[in-house]
Amino acid sequence: MNHLKMKSTDLTQVNINKIAELFPNVITEARDEQGKIKRAIDFDLLRQELSDYLVEGEKERYQLTWPGKKEAILHxxxxxxxxxxxxxxxxxxxxxxxxxxxxGDNFKVLKLLQESYLNKVKCIYIDxxxxxxxDFIYIDDYKVPLEEYLEDSGQIDDDRNRLFQNTESNGRFHSDxxxxxxxxIKIARDLLREDGLIFISIDDNEMTNMKKLCDELFGASNFVANLIWANKEGGGGSDSKYFRVKHEYILCYAKSIESLVIKGVGISNEDRYTMQDEYVKRRGKYYLQKLNQAxxxxxxxxxxxxxxxxxxxxxxxxxxxxxxxxxxEAKVKWGQENGFIVMKKDSQGDWQVYSKQYMNVDNNDKPIVRTNRPLGxxxxxxxxxxxxxxxxxxxxKVFDYSKPHELIHYLLSLATEENDIVLDFFSGSATxxxxxxxxNAEDQGNRRFIMVQxxxxxxxxxxxxKAGYVTICEIGKERIRRAAKKIKEETGxxxxxxxxxxxxxxxxxxxxYYTPDRLGQMNLDDMASNIKEDRTGEDxxxxxxxxxxxxxxxxMESKVIEGxxxxxxxGNSLIACFDDEVSESVIKKIAEDQPLxxxxxxxxxxxDSARINVEELFxxxxxxxEIQVL
Known part of the structure; x- marks a missing residue:
């Protein structure tokens, strides 16, 4: 029987294991903060393994860096x-x-979701x-105090004097x-499917930094587009002293751009040719494309x-x-005989040759939905x-600066299918x-959402x-309830x-449970159980x-078997019983369901004898x- 870890995955050890498979010679040992021996990487050897020239010390290179980056990676x-x-x-x-x-804190939540949703999310949208x-900035416990930041970034000398003036907006604020x-975003990328993508709303303050960060985490080759969203109406827009700025950005990156599919947008049937001839009656409207192209x-x-x-x-x-x-020449002859070629004079009186692009059928008269690539x-x-x-x-007015749900609807319509998972870990008002x-109501889809706030x-x-919403989460949950009621009433x-x-x-x-070596320092009450008293079986x-x-x-379903x-x-993907002294007859009934x-x-x-009997029974x-215990 194996003991469950009951904590999120240690990605450092996962990565070390992967490197060990490729380069076993770079694996060494080091002591952790508790003094225990753990596997580690000899990075000098690893750098040499990945270079075709002799590596001697640090070299300048193009990269995004800031004080605190290494801690962020470790974190x-x-x-x-x-x-x-x-x-x-x-x-x-x-x-x-x-x-x-x-x-909850979205960073900790993303860590907990790593195993359950690894490579399963089709689309992530975050604001x-x-x-x-x-705006609100998460206060992560590994951030450095201002003075320590200034020292690490070389902005104060040994006598504690500032070397040059640095405002929050120019330095530390960006680093935080x-x-x-x-x-x-590093963890979120792992949750995406191979054909998945992420949309990130951002404005001028951090757009360049966000793009560099995503280039590093996703790879610059997986950059899809930097969409421009004209978010303000009329004469609005006062974000710049010199220009009326009326737009924000939506950065889009793919997990693997070779696998990405972006659906086209429909071509309007308005203002198309409707000459009443036998072809139009059968095929519908069309538009013209010049047949000659330089x-x-x-x-x-x-x-x-x-x-x-x-x-x-x-x-x-x-x-x-x-x-x-x-x-x-053969296809033109076919087009003339089958109503796909039009010749007419332009405004200068010169003849021009056009091909007809019918809106509703292809060249074999088969029904088709024509689309264009969506605009940026x-x-x-x-x-x-x-x-x-x-x-x-x-x-x-319960929430400021909510994104239009129609905007997110539009993005999802381009990127998702009816059974996909959509994640938003800066959920806000649950737009x-x-x-x-x-x-889903419009196309009878079964998309599933995961909101984190x-x-x-x-x-x-x-x-x-004043309306009774003490936290943003209460606003988000109520918005989902109210939006669901409205959508159901309007669409059925x-x-x-x-x-x-x-x-x-x-x-x-x-x-x-995590530090059994400290058992001698615990009181007898704590030794009675390794599970907190206020937690339920469902917890x-x-x-x-x-x-x-x-x-x-x-x-999930709970049954009472012999008390x-x-x-x-x-079903039988997981069966768990957290009661004390479970009888052999109960365990036998569980085993008969053949759980995974x-x-x-x-x-x-x-x-111990009862434990051995359980293993033999299964x-x-x-x-x-697979039998595991807490």
Whole structure:
């Protein structure tokens, strides 16, 4: 039987194991903070292994760096002993919904989701702090004090004198922001599927830094686009002293750009040719494309004369310069016979040859939906209208600067299919959840959302606080409820309108579970159990699910068997019993269900003999079951 770790994955050791497979000679040993021996990397040897020349010391190179970057990288890899607790009273349709809302520091939450959602998320949208000096910045415990920052960055001398003036906005403020964003996006990338992508809303304050950061974490080759969103209406826009700035950016990166698919946008049927002939009646509207193109690679076989209606021979030359037709001579003849070629005079009286591009059918008269690549400029969905709509939904102004749910709806319509998972770990007022439900209602999809939001308190003078919303999470959860009700009333769509709520908390396990070597310093009460007294079986089940890599939306069921509570996750994917002294007959019934994994507590067995009997029983009734204990 194996003991569960009950903490997030140690990514440093995972990475060391991967390197050891390729370069076993660079593996060494070092003592950790507790004095224990652990595997480590000899980085001098590793650098040499990856170089085709002699490596001697540090060399200048192009890179993004700031004081605190190494700590941010280390912070991203270190495991945490936290868990998520179910909050059923705030949830909607807990038993059947597949949507998730999590309250807590998004960095810690992302760490906990690493196993359950690794390579499973199709699309991430985030609207992180813009670092304007007005927005909220997460206070990570590894950030350095100002004086230490100044010393590390070389801005004070040995006598503690400042070498040059440095404002927060020019230095430390950027470093804090980068240290906040780096580990979060690093972990988030691992959650994306190979064909997944991330959209990041940002403005001028940190756009260049965010792009450099993403170039490093995703690879510059996986940059997709820097979309420009015209977010302000009319004459608004006062972010610059010299220009009226009326736009923000949405950076887009792919996990693997070779696997990425961005859906095209529909081509409008308005203002298209509708000449009433037999072809239009059968095929519908069309638009015209010139048949000659100078940009096409010249081919003598495509440079031939076409006879105009008056007998004039037309050549593909453009402005007297060499060009060729897009179609072969045989295809032009076919097009003339089947209604795909049009010849007419331009404003100068010269004949031009066009091909018809029918809107609703291809060249074989098969139905088709024609699309164009979406533009990198988004001119719809103003932030002003978004605020008004959110205020209308709540009958009060409960949140400032919410993104339009129509904007997120548009992005998701380009990037997701009906069964994809969408993640937003700067959830705010839960705009992304609103957009997911709206899109599902329109195409009968089953997209699932995961929202993560820090329970930041609202100010006591705000309308939100006065309306009873003490934290931003309370606003987000209520927005989902109200948006779901509105969408259902307007569309009648039969989709998932519910969500499960989880809250980040300390581990269910006492410190003794993680540091048994300190047993001698513990009192007898703490030694009685390694599980905290205020935690339930469902609390334990969620932490086990996270360690086993099971999604938080999976169906859960509890049964009472001979007085013992037995938890089932997704049928027999996981069966757990956390009661004391579980009888052999109960264990036999569990084994008969042939679970993939089964989890008990140490105290579930009366003694070592009972533990051995359990192992033998599973070998007989369900030999493939993985048995683990807390």
């Amino acid at each position: 991203a890899n270190v495991p945490i002993d936290k868990t998520l607790l179910p909050v059923k009273q705030d949830s909607v349709n807990w038993d059947i919904t597949q949507n998730i809302y999590i309250e 992180p702090p813009y670092n304007t000096g007005k 922001w980068l240290s906040e964003m780096y580990p979060r 940009s096409i690679q010249y081919s003598s076989s495509l440079d031939y004369p076409i006879s105009a209606p008056d007998g004039t021979l037309l050549y593909p030359a453009i402005g007297g310069k060499q060009a060729c037709w897009r179609w072969s 400029l988004i001119e719809e969905y103003s932030s002003t209208q978004a605020s008004k709509k959110l205020e209308s939904l709540f009958n009060a 992304t959840a609103h957009a997911v439900m709206q899109l 820090l329970p930041e308190k609202t100010t006591e003078t705000s309308e939100a606080y 769509a039969n989709i998932d309108y519910g969500f499960r709520v989880y809250r980040l908390d300390s581990s269910n396990m006492k410190d003794i 334990l089940l969620i932490q086990v699910m996270l360690e086993c890599g099971l999604e938080l939306s999976l169906p 013992k509570t037995v938890h089932y996750v997704a 994994r089964v989890v008990f507590r140490d105290s579930s067995f009366r003694d 070998k007989l009734l369900s030999p493939s079951t």
